[in-house]
Amino acid sequence: MERDTTARPLVDERRWRGANFTAIVGTSAVVAGALLLVAGWYGISGESVVARQLPYLASATVPGAALVVAGAVLLGPVLRGQGEETAAVDRLVELLTEPLPEEPAPSPPATSDESRLLAVPAGTHYHRGSCALVMGKPDAVALDGDAIDERGLQPCPACRPEVSAPTPTAREAPAAPARET
Numbered sequence: 089m090e091r092d093t094t095a096r097p098l099v100d101e102r103r104w105r106g107a108n109f110t111a112i113v114g115t116s117a118v119v120a121g122a123l124l125l126v127a128g129w130y131g132i133s134g135e136s137v138v139a140r141q142l143p144y145l146a147s148a149t150v151p152g153a154a155l156v157v158a159g160a161v162l163l164g165p166v167l168r169g170q171g172e173e174t175a176a177v178d179r180l181v182e183l184l185t186e187p188l189p190e191e192p193a194p195s196p197p198a199t200s201d202e203s204r205l206l207a208v209p210a211g212t213h214y215h216r217g218s219c220a221l222v223m224g225k226p227d228a229v230a231l232d233g234d235a236i237d238e239r240g241l242q243p244c245p246a247c248r249p250e251v252s253a254p255t256p257t258a259r260e261a262p263a264a265p266a267r268e269t
Contacts, residue, residue, distance in 0.1 A: 114162030117155045124152025205231045205249055207241055219247035 128148030
């Protein structure tokens with residue numbers, strides 16, 4: 089069985105590792121910040137003089153709070169699952185923007201001159217050969233006046249084709265007036 093080289097997993101391993109690294113760093117920052125907050129609180133609680141509380145505040149409590157905030161910022165997207173969504177959206181965008189294989193353009197009907205009348209099989213109008221509404225449609229067929237009448241087609245309002253009047257047949261020809269001699 090041949091392996092498909094174009095198929096790739098939706099989750100990129102490098103991004104997955106990056107998301108895990110972010111989660112590990114964020115969790116470590118929150119834990120370290122919480123430990124510093126506890127240590128700072130413990131140090132401050134044993135001192136009744138404010139001047140002796142400031143070193144604990146500056147060295148433990150403020151950095152501990154900063155680490156908790158930084159860890160929360162790092163963990164936010166991981167906890168909401170945005171890392172996975174971003175990777176999936178990136179993959180979908182990549183799939184949707186892949187170049188399509190080149191296909192030859194459909195050829196217009198054999199001739200597209202002004203005198204040729206065309207219609208699509210399910211259409212209700214007939215068109216000139218140069219009408220943009222039928223150009224490039226491979227199923228457009230050439231028509232004559234009889235086919236237009238049989239199908240009950242109306243002229244296209246965009247190109248306004250004219251059907252040349254059919255020549256009258258012998259039975260439709262008006263009788264010539266009798267001449268008196």
